[in-house]
Amino acid sequence: MSKLRVDLQAASRMIAGAQRILFFMHVQPDGDSIGSTLGMIRALRQMGKEAIMVGADPIPPVFHFLPGWDEYCVPWQEVEGEWDLSCFLDCGDLERVGPALPAVRRGRTTLNVDHHATNTAFAEYNYLDFSAAAVGELAYRILREIGAPIDAGTALCLYTSLVTDTGGFRYDSTGPGTHRVAADLIELGARPYDVAQAVFETESxxxxxxxxxxxxxxxxxxxxxxxxxxxxxxxxxxxxxxxxxxxxxxxxxxxxxxxxxxxxxxxxxxxxxxxxxxxxxxxxxxxxxxxxxxxxxxxxxxxxxxxxxxxxxxxxxxxxxxxx
Amino acid sequence: MSKLRVDLQAASRMIAGAQRILFFMHVQPDGDSIGSTLGMIRALRQMGKEAIMVGADPIPPVFHFLPGWDEYCVPWQEVEGEWDLSCFLDCGDLERVGPALPAVRRGRTTLNVDHHATNTAFAEYNYLDFSAAAVGELAYRILREIGAPIDAGTALCLYTSLVTDTGGFRYDSTGPGTHRVAADLIELGARPYDVAQAVFETESxxxxxxxxxxxxxxxxxxxxxxxxxxxxxxxxxxxxxxxxxxxxxxxxxxxxxxxxxxxxxxxxxxxxxxxxxxxxxxxxxxxxxxxxxxxxxxxxxxxxxxxxxxxxxxxxxxxxxxxx
Incomplete structure (x- = not known):
């Protein structure tokens, strides 16, 4: 399997050219894995594509305020047929897919979109940007690049990805790009207060x-x-x-x-x-x-x-x- | 005293045209009052202007990581001579100046820069933008408009103003503009982690x-x-x-x-x-x-x-x- 590094444009062309896409979350999925995947799927579905999320572990209740968390999820055992693309968001290596690994083969080719400097470029095509604070940034760039619709629900998902992976814009990984994407997502309908309440200010x-x-x-x-x-x-x-x-x-x-x-x-x-x-x-x-x-x-x-x-x-x- | 609403350009011309400027903090000054004032003074001093901050109350220890907090501060009783401008940042009304009020008259004219919707437009000239989440946003716009140098220290002060007045970008007041200014300030040298540690993660x-x-x-x-x-x-x-x-x-x-x-x-x-x-x-x-x-x-x-x-x-x- 060839392992190619690709840029935003090439990765975007792969997403744009695929009609049926499997998105893989990592095990014990966090806000970046979940938010970027849900946002991507919501926008692609609104373009008429078929897209589902596959993961070994359930979505934690804290993220049940995100649209699509139940609807888009398919247990890996139930993934059938042939898909155009298996896409990984926020997975540093293939092992992060965990038990869902067998479902990866349902995709004709693989695309790995990530920001971890330790990423092993394990897929056939790898769009890696270590300067991004969250994969939500990269997902947003791809959606913009392919002209996907980004409604308030998609903005909410992507914004949540940014917020959770930066500890609320507090880590030094928070770059100018993170804030500029956050600005766009608020313009597109994401509500900072709602996300902060759900993610940071809800305790048992x-x-x-x-x-x-x-x-x-x-x-x-x-x-x-x-x-x-x-x-x-x-x-x-x-x-x-x-x-x-x-x-x-x-x-x-x-x-x-x-x-x-x-x-x-x-x-x-x-x-x-x-x-x-x-x-x-x-x-x-x-x-x-x-x-x-x-x-x-x-x-x-x-x-x-x-x-x-x-x-x-x-x-x-x-x-x-x-x-x- | 005429009370005029002015826009960014007019407010900026007033700052640019003044050589000696008094900046008034409000009583019990918060991060927005302190950060926007310190940032403004630091940049104006680097342009060769004379600028000091005047307030009735001391700067709380949590903000002692900001450059200039001790150096720029002058007790209102010690303000002497004639100044070109008395400028208020983050003061909703003149009473917010508290006991320091007598020093206001040292300025030949007054400029009020604020974002509170309840602002009484109490000064001779009033630059008010209720869409700004923090006065730090307005201070940044003015500094950019007059071509002031913005070094890492100034960026740190202005960034702190944004962070504190939005609860760490969590309140719904946090708009696209807030994030875009934050992006610029990080590019100019503000370090999100340092500010978050000092402001949110230091407890007695x-x-x-x-x-x-x-x-x-x-x-x-x-x-x-x-x-x-x-x-x-x-x-x-x-x-x-x-x-x-x-x-x-x-x-x-x-x-x-x-x-x-x-x-x-x-x-x-x-x-x-x-x-x-x-x-x-x-x-x-x-x-x-x-x-x-x-x-x-x-x-x-x-x-x-x-x-x-x-x-x-x-x-x-x-x-x-x-x-x-």
Whole structure:
């Protein structure tokens, strides 16, 4: 299989020339995967094309405000017949398609549209732009290029992709291009407040109960540059919370004024400790996580230690102190 | 005093034609007042003009990452001599200048640059654009119009004005123009991550302690559409928190999935109750607050009741239920 890098125009011609297109989401799909795919499908359907989204995992409830999330989705096992194109949005490599992989072969050719610098250019044709903060930007460019209609629903989907993959235009990946596409999408009908309410300002009671209890465990080291929280199974049970509710709570540790590294230690079901690390500016927490067999980026990383909580805290804190 | 509405070009000519300019911040200055003023002064000084900022209140520490916050500020009592222009940014009326009012007369003429629809056009010349989400947008347009240099420091100040007055591009006031200016400012050197960290992701320990305790008081009414928290003086003392730390905590009540109205009841120092109300989409909490002698907007309002906590909760909840 030849692996060609193609530009916007060539990728757009492939989409324009196809009548039946399969779009693949990645496993555990996020706002960029879902928003860019839904937006693309909605616009292409309005052009008279046949397009469906295929993914191994369901769309999380937080994205059920997006039009088409239920209608466009087809379980990969039910994809039949021959399709003109299998298109991947926001998939860094083919493994990201997960169990849905067998359905990829239903497409006569493959097109990979992505912004991850680590993308393996795994498809026959690959439109990659590492400067884009979200694939929604690339999907928007393609739709513009082929003259697709972009109604308020499509704008909402694409705008959601931008918002979620930039943490609300907060990450440094947010470039001028991101904002200019956001401007266009608002003109086309996307409502910033609606998206922010749905995506950032909707919490479960169990998550708030967990947050309250986790904050009670907040501690600072003697330098004031490291803050950490400890979430035990007992604490989770008392809050009526699940492991899922813990996501993002580590950011509260990092948010303390003067703190460079925020850490959340969570007891796992089998008695180990999952460690989430966040840094503000200078410390490479990815490197720290790697020392414990984990991984991630400079500003966000994680690892799992199969030791009691006390030992996990001591070991990770020691490693952080060496770096500070 | 004639009160003229002027357009961008006329306002820009006034700024360009003045050599010595006084800029007035409003009392309790926010990110828009501070960011737009600092950005304007920095650029004008780089053009060789003399420009200072005058305000009745100090710049809050959260904005001390902005260049010039200490250097450009002059106490209003120390403003001397004759200035070409007294310029107001983000002041809806002249009263917003507060105690600094006497210094206004130091300017030979006055220019009012604002985006509030309620602006009273109080100056001799008034450049008002109600479609702008932040005065930073208008300041940017003026600087571009007069060909002022906009370096990374100026871009940072103006970008901060946009970010703070739109809640991070989340309010519906965020228009296409806001995003297009943000795009330009990032190209000119503003760093989204730095601003977000400073403005949105820096908390005091006392505030987090308060948040933890306030969340413990979170309750939902039987419909699940109203959520409220109760912050007593005892709770504040236990958290080591001040009244200032309570700001924004009410948003956690509104954030509960399914909730339309979030309320925070805070016992005041004199034994009354300050009530903060937020709504998500349909309820006009401004009207509810008005019934108790308070005020605000449809989505955010407040009032004070001089009754014991229990009665305040009962009265406000009854009023909310009527509306729901």
């Amino acid at each position: 009671l169990s998550r708030l109960a967990l947050l309250s209890r986790a904050l009670q465990t907040l501690q600072l080291d003697e330098t004031g540059r490291v803050a950490w929280m400890v979430v035990t199974r007992k604490l989770l049970a008392e809050a009526g919370a699940t492991d899922h509710d813990v996501e993002g709570v580590v950011n509260y540790a990092r948010s303390v004024a003067g703190v460079e590294v925020g850490i959340l230690f969570k007891e796992t079901e089998d008695g180990g400790v999952r460690v989430n690390l966040r840094s503000r500016r200078t410390v490479d927490v990815g490197a720290i996580a790697q020392r414990f067999g984990g991984g991630g980026h400079a500003r966000a990383a994680g690892c799992t230690l199969n030791v009691p909580m006390e030992d996990a805290v001591a070991q990770v804190m020691a490693a952080v102190k060496v770096v500070l | 320990l006392s505030r987090l302690a308060l948040l933890s305790r306030a969340l413990q008081t979170l309750q939902l009414d039987e419909t699940g559409r109203v959520a409220w928290m109760v912050v007593t003086r005892k709770l504040l003392a236990e958290a080591g928190a001040t009244d200032h730390d309570v700001e924004g905590v009410v948003n956690y009540a509104r954030s509960v999935a399914g909730v339309e109205v979030g309320i925070l009841f805070k016992e005041t120092e004199d034994g009354g109750v300050r009530v903060n109300l937020r709504s998500r989409r349909t309820v006009d909490v401004g009207a509810i607050a008005q019934r108790f002698g308070g005020g605000g907007h449809a989505r955010a309002a407040g009032c004070t009741l001089n009754v014991p906590m229990e009665d305040a909760v009962a009265q406000v909840m009854a009023a909310v239920k009527v509306v729901l």
